[in-house]
Amino acid sequence: MAHSTPNAAQINRTTPSSELSQVMAHPESFRLLYFPLEAQGQTSRDLLAYGGANWEGVSPQNWLEEKDKTPFGCVPVLYINKGDKQVVISETHAVENYLAKHFGLMGDNEYEETLIRAFHCSSATLFTNFQSAVVWNMPEVREKALEGFKANKLAHWVKTHERHLMDNGNNGHYIGNKMSLADIRTANLIRHFSFQPWATELMDIISQAPALLKLRDTVENDPKMHQWKNSDEAKKLATSTMAFFVNPFAASGRPTA
Ligand SMILES: N[C@@H](CCC(=O)N[C@@H](CS)C(=O)NCC(=O)O)C(=O)O
Incomplete structure (x- = not known):
């Protein structure tokens, strides 16, 4: 536009x-x-x-x-x-x-807000770790970096977030029984992994964490979110994201070797 x-x-x-x-x-x-x-x-x-x-x-x-x-x-x-x-x-x-x-997505009090910020920070950090260690790494070392990322950062994130979600009753939310910023960030992180050329292996790891999958589904099936995700604009963004990450260097003009 x-x-x-x-x-x-x-x-x-x-x-x-x-x-x-x-x-x-x-x-x-x-x-x-x-x-x-x-x-x-x-x-x-x-x-x-x-x-x-x-x-x-x-x-x-x-x-x-x-x-x-x-x-x-x-x-x-x-x-x-x-x-x-x-x-x-x-x-x-x-x-x-x-x-x-x-929009009222930071919990009901300071304690909840702080926990939401903590979960949000943890998922946002994993996103930037992944981007710098794998996506934007030099093509010749990317596969090795991916193995390290999966075995360390990702495995640890999955283990700890799964535990906290289970402790909250595996109800699709991090805090209480309502949607928060942290839920939306984590759903996007999982979605981001599913857009990558290595989606199958990344999603294999996440698929072993039922509470994380439940959270993702809860966010995506929320009526307002579902309507937005099914809009032409959102569908176009999903398509272009998947195409972009096949070779992110192509768009940035950096070496593709
Ligand atoms: N610290 C910033 C980093 C944002 C960032 O890395 N943005 C990228 C796109 S994801 C960007 O603007 N890249 C273009 C550039 O750096 O010229 C934030 O958290 O918002």
């Missing part, structure tokens, strides 16, 4: 922060800038869809030009609008935490 990226290289320090906070508390619409892939942008999209927000997802048209208009030179970036005011926030965790809190 054509759009122009506002210049948010500098954080707004002229408008009183109390006014900007009001924009965040009572937003009229959102725009999320991310590449046309699920990956690191998908949890924010899911949160916007789940929350029934007035939002649109846009992709960079000319990334090299737009990069310097973002706060940290990377996406996702969330533009929050109210009247003629706009708040721009960046960094995945900041965006996801804001959206989740705004």
Whole structure:
């Protein structure tokens, strides 16, 4: 979709922060800038869809030009609008935490919120571990890195998350009996593995963890999530994500050897 990226290289320090906070508390619409892939942008999209927000997802048209208009030179970036005011926030965790809190997905009290942040952090960290150790590693060492990732980081994540989910009654949620940011992040992580060229071997490991599968299914079968995932936009993102990760270097212009 054509759009122009506002210049948010500098954080707004002229408008009183109390006014900007009001924009965040009572937003009229959102725009999320991310590449046309699920990956690191998908949890924010899911949160916007789940929350029934007035939002649109846009992709960079000319990334090299737009990069310097973002706060940290990377996406996702969330533009929050109210009247003629706009708040721009960046960094995945900041965006996801804001959206989740705004849509009531951070538990019922500080203890639950902290646990949700912990589960979220654990799954988000495994995602970045996987991306740097395997996906973006040099092609000649990738298979070996994958073996290490499966045996160590992934095995440990599966073991600990499965235990905590079982302790919560294997009800498809990390905390109590309701959806949270952590549930959505983990469902996306599992989905991310299923989009990889090594999906079968990664999913073989996760398939041995029934509570993790139950969580994924609970998130995906939630009526609001199901409707969003079956929209043309979401289906297109799933297709392009799968195609992208067959050879991520092809799109980035780095060596493919
Ligand atoms: N620390 C950032 C990292 C985000 C990130 O790595 N974004 C990637 C896409 S997944 C990006 O913008 N890559 C383009 C670039 O670095 O030029 C966050 O957590 O949001």
